Amino acid sequence: MSVQSVDRALDILEALAERGGEAGLSEIAARTGLPYGTIHRLLQTLLARGYVRQESDRRYALGGSLVRTGGVAQRMVGGWAEPYLAKMVELSGETANMAVLEGDFVVYVAQVPSPRRLRMFAEVGRRVLPHSTAVGKVLLADRTDAAAVFGRTGLPRRTEHTITSVDRLLAELETVRDRGYALDLGEEELGVHCLAVPVSDGDRVVAGMSVSGPAERISALDRDELARGLRKIADDFGSEAFGSGRQGF
Amino acid sequence: MSVQSVDRALDILEALAERGGEAGLSEIAARTGLPYGTIHRLLQTLLARGYVRQESDRRYALGGSLVRTGGVAQRMVGGWAEPYLAKMVELSGETANMAVLEGDFVVYVAQVPSPRRLRMFAEVGRRVLPHSTAVGKVLLADRTDAAAVFGRTGLPRRTEHTITSVDRLLAELETVRDRGYALDLGEEELGVHCLAVPVSDGDRVVAGMSVSGPAERISALDRDELARGLRKIADDFGSEAFGSGRQGF
DNA sequence: AAGCATTTTTCCGCCTAGTGGAAAGGGTAT
DNA sequence: ATACCCTTTCCACTAGGCGGAAAAATGCTT
Known part of the structure; x- marks a missing residue:
């Protein structure tokens, strides 16, 4: 009924928000229970759209595109x-x-x-x-x-x-x-x-x-x-x- | 490189935002160029998560979950x-x-x-x-x-x-x-x-x-x-x- | 009130797009 | 200098997603 990859992308966004807007990949893995490869791929997609941003220390943070919506x-x-x-x-x-x-x-x-x-x-x-x-x-x-x-x-x-x-x-x-x-x-x-x-x-x-x-x-x-x-x-x-x-x- | 369905879900969210937060399915189709079935399925997913909401006239609107993130x-x-x-x-x-x-x-x-x-x-x-x-x-x-x-x-x-x-x-x-x-x-x-x-x-x-x-x-x-x-x-x-x-x- | 046009929803077989385990690559703390 | 942890890349497999087309629902017109 639901589209799996979209659901998971939303899980990641929410996990990030719960951590105060910023988290490492493995933190997200721990919270969502998803495999690393999967999370990384989904993050790349969100990254390309500006919904997530990568800091210099390679951690991920919520991005500017979320502000508009x-x-x-x-x-x-x-x-x-x-x-x-x-x-x-x-x-x-x-x-x-x-x-x-x-x-x-x-x-x-x-x-x-x-x-x-x-x-x-x-x-x-x-x-x-x-x-x-x-x-x-x-x-x-x-x-x-x-x-x-x-x-x-x-x-x-x-x-x-x-x-x-x-x-x-x-x-x-x-x-x-x-x-x-x-x-x-x-x-x-x-x-x-x-x-x-x-x-x-x-x-x-x-x-x-x-x-x-x-x-x-x-x-x-x-x-x-x-x-x-x-x-x-x-x-x-x-x-x-x-x-x-x-x-x- | 990018996950197709996630990209498309974001397209839908953005299309909705551009229309002032509210639009019918076919309006979204016109704007995104995606087939009806696909949009409908993605909307169902967003709906179940509260990222989108369906009004009584069956039009779709941006939902409360976006406020938090x-x-x-x-x-x-x-x-x-x-x-x-x-x-x-x-x-x-x-x-x-x-x-x-x-x-x-x-x-x-x-x-x-x-x-x-x-x-x-x-x-x-x-x-x-x-x-x-x-x-x-x-x-x-x-x-x-x-x-x-x-x-x-x-x-x-x-x-x-x-x-x-x-x-x-x-x-x-x-x-x-x-x-x-x-x-x-x-x-x-x-x-x-x-x-x-x-x-x-x-x-x-x-x-x-x-x-x-x-x-x-x-x-x-x-x-x-x-x-x-x-x-x-x-x-x-x-x-x-x-x-x-x-x-x- | 009936019929027509428009928009939304459901269905299903096809096959591509996404999955995830495991290995390689980087950083950094000791 | 080395070891550990975290992140990124890879690839074979197949489940999950795709989308055309038909059905259903709505609402507009006559």
């Missing part, structure tokens, strides 16, 4: 997310956002603003640090290297409520995993509260969706009930947008 | 660009940036700041409109649909120098094509001048690199000589980062 795809995904974000706005009355983790940063990729007069507005494309945002917390809760991320970024204090202790933050991520949603109680911007839920591709958390608004309005909502509603929407979106991924086991 | 690749490219941007800083004494076009926006993907006390600082990841920036102009100069972009974005006045007439702007793009570099004379921010040059993958303009600084300092430089120097650096980077693309003709 990736950018186009990101806008598409943002577009598909809009109806779902609109549902979240309907449910909560507040502005809804979708964000992904890019490196150590949270990047907003789509937004549907609240119809209210007083509302949040975070431009699409904006980058923020994960430790002080609800989406950042859901995104990191799924990763085992959260502590390393905090090590690199530090935990700059944004407001008096920002959590600046690594231990407290890791404990909070634990809570996020357990209850399935994350909060930001004025940690990024004073007077602004957010509630975020994960978007999964069936295997891993690939994005986060959140609603944000003035502290008083958000506090007035029933958190658990809201979270339940948002999770449902995020799950629907996840299976629609990323759903066909990871089949064939 | 694309994001990782973008950071890699930004990293490779740094030594080149550093050379530009050395040459001009001013902050150097690299940016790409994402949809109708210019997105900064890498930066090396000037060592001077008074310097430009535009955060990586920032989005701006193309009409009022030098990088925006080089990026659009290569596209035939620049007028359409301006139609969608409008030409908001950022300063008293911003060009707000479509005709004047299109004429300026013509000039940019001819002389090989673009200027921004306080059109985005008062008192800030920029000079940008294109980065090509050998076929099309895929990014722009620019230097920006206080109007007085930039004016004091010999534009044509500076442009020549920057072009050389940008060309070197282009062939290094995207160079192995488009072989095999």
Whole structure:
């Protein structure tokens, strides 16, 4: 049903991405379980097209050609997310956002603003640090290297409520995993509260969706009930947008 | 030398990207020249992996899986660009940036700041409109649909120098094509001048690199000589980062 | 509502394009 | 200088992929 060599080429690209965009041939072999000759041949093909690049030490890295298609795809995904974000706005009355983790940063990729007069507005494309945002917390809760991320970024204090202790933050991520949603109680911007839920591709958390608004309005909502509603929407979106991924086991 | 089916799968992905991320099977066939059966089979493979998605009207679109790899690749490219941007800083004494076009926006993907006390600082990841920036102009100069972009974005006045007439702007793009570099004379921010040059993958303009600084300092430089120097650096980077693309003709 | 044109999907025999084990070639650490 | 590890090349085998053409689905026109 599937074309073997294409499948394998994608495996290689993904293996490279998981290793942070760079790996040696044998590292790829270890991860994918493919024979060396095969990997080398497929890499040559990707190399010739600029999807992979070879460094001077003969290691392989993801190449520039992925940027173009990736950018186009990101806008598409943002577009598909809009109806779902609109549902979240309907449910909560507040502005809804979708964000992904890019490196150590949270990047907003789509937004549907609240119809209210007083509302949040975070431009699409904006980058923020994960430790002080609800989406950042859901995104990191799924990763085992959260502590390393905090090590690199530090935990700059944004407001008096920002959590600046690594231990407290890791404990909070634990809570996020357990209850399935994350909060930001004025940690990024004073007077602004957010509630975020994960978007999964069936295997891993690939994005986060959140609603944000003035502290008083958000506090007035029933958190658990809201979270339940948002999770449902995020799950629907996840299976629609990323759903066909990871089949064939 | 190259694996045929992988090459073809990449052709399909690129055809989709060129069509704005969405196309019917026969559109892809027209563009790639591949037989229907073959395209369909390859699309099924990409579909199963989430690299492509099928809409309700049976058309195909780029899928979410590209976002992950694309994001990782973008950071890699930004990293490779740094030594080149550093050379530009050395040459001009001013902050150097690299940016790409994402949809109708210019997105900064890498930066090396000037060592001077008074310097430009535009955060990586920032989005701006193309009409009022030098990088925006080089990026659009290569596209035939620049007028359409301006139609969608409008030409908001950022300063008293911003060009707000479509005709004047299109004429300026013509000039940019001819002389090989673009200027921004306080059109985005008062008192800030920029000079940008294109980065090509050998076929099309895929990014722009620019230097920006206080109007007085930039004016004091010999534009044509500076442009020549920057072009050389940008060309070197282009062939290094995207160079192995488009072989095999 | 029926028929026509267009586009997408399925099928299957042919055979080429891809596979992968193993050996040769490079780098670099000891 | 040598040994080890990682990468690249080679080649005989055959499974995996190819693509023409028919079937099915969709949607447009009359």
